[in-house]
Amino acid sequence: MTAGRNSAVGEQAATKSKKAAKATKSSAKPESRLAMVRRARRINRELAEVYPYAHPELDFENxxxxxxxxxxxxxxxxxxxxxxxxxxxxxxxxxxxxxxxxxxxxxxxxxxxxxxxxxxxxxxxxxxxxxxxxxxxxxxxxxxxxxxxxxxxxxxxxxxxxxFGVPGLTVDTHFQRLVRRWKWTEQEDPEKIEAEIAAIFPKSEWTMLSHRVIFHGRRICHARKPACGACPIAHLCPAYGEGETDPDKAKKLLKYEMGGMPGQRLKPPAGYPGRPAPPLGAAG
The missing domain is CATH 1.10.340.30 (Hypothetical protein; domain 2)
Structure with a gap:
């Protein structure tokens, strides 16, 4: 990823985090089920843009x-x-x-x-x-x-x-943490979480949704100190403010130890059954 694109992603996240602060203050009414589902699906779409080639980060060939x-x-x-x-x-x-x-x-x-x-x-x-x-x-x-x-x-x-290409939700600790922060569910039991999230999204989205959520949890929405001020979906997050909201301080909390940065198209691991990632800037 170029330095310019890194900067652009950071600036975009900072702008969205400011909007989130305003939205959080003005959202006094309880959210309806329909509104939550729409917000959840929008988060998924925006995460798909941030992590366009999210994938399992374990290396495997079979x-x-x-x-x-x-x-x-x-x-x-x-x-x-x-x-x-x-x-x-x-x-x-x-x-x-x-x-x-x-x-x-x-x-x-x-x-x-x-x-x-x-x-x-x-x-x-x-x-x-x-x-x-x-x-x-x-x-x-x-x-x-x-x-x-x-x-x-x-x-x-x-x-x-x-x-095998069979859709499924990977309800690991990152997934559980984020879906509760986003108010998609209040469940604690992994199987109940799985059932409630499965009801929100079409089956075809389950596997990639899992990858995107886990990518985001590892890189930005950490357990102890989420980088709210550098989060590209802060404007959609009801938990905005639980972590660092200052954009500059939040950027220092980002983690890329597995090599995937927000906005970067990643090369799939050996054995991954999906299609090759298009080059940066190419049409999906």
Whole structure:
């Protein structure tokens, strides 16, 4: 991304954050269900412009690698998982080989991701189940995936949406935090959150909505100190003001450790089934 475009994105966010301050003060009436749905869909559209090629930030080349990487990502960062999985997959490239692996060797390989003993049990167990129950192929159905060791609905939807093209909502901690801040739901339980958000958006949007929300949560709308003054959707956010509203101070809170900046078209990871991203400035 050019410096000029970075500046333009920042200025646009600052302008919108000022509008948000005014909107927050004037919004005394309770929001109707219809108004909330319209606002939610507008947030999704605007996030699509800010993150036009949001994608899973785990590196993978096939469904098996994505499944294992997603299980390993619990309680750690995608960056740390991406630093760890190349050696793991080079040593154990198939479910059959991972299922037969010495647990101590697997533990040593995945130690940097934390909770390595429990994760070793999960990934060797799911590899054995894939070998024994699914002919060595990762199943493409939710009801089959959630039966695998260490695999819940969140992990299953990551795999379904990004390896099989089956729409699903990835209700991780970022997603939960943002949809509650945006007043799309008041639920705390992930499955209830999933159901309420699914009712707002068409099914075809579920996977990309998840990526956009998670991108935004990682880069701008942080848990402890959201960068409200640098947020491009501040004018649509009922929680505006929970974080830093000064544009210059807010810019310092932005995080781009995975390489994706607001407005930047990102190259998809290996194995991602979507179409290549068009060059910057090209028509969608």
């Amino acid at each position: 469904p098996f690698q994505l499944l294992v990487a997603t299980v390993l990502s619990a309680q750690t960062t995608d960056l740390r998982v991406n630093q760890t999985t190349p050696a793991l997959f080079a040593r154990f490239p198939t479910p059959e080989e991972l299922a037969a692996a010495n647990p101590e060797e697997v533990e040593e390989l995945i130690r940097p991701t934390g909770f390595f003993r429990a994760k070793t049990k999960s990934i060797t167990g799911l590899a054995a189940a894939i070998r024994d129950d699914f002919g060595g192929e990762v199943p493409g159905r939710l009801e089959d995936l959630v039966k695998l060791p260490g695999v819940g609905r969140k992990t299953a939807f990551v795999v379904l949406g990004n390896a």
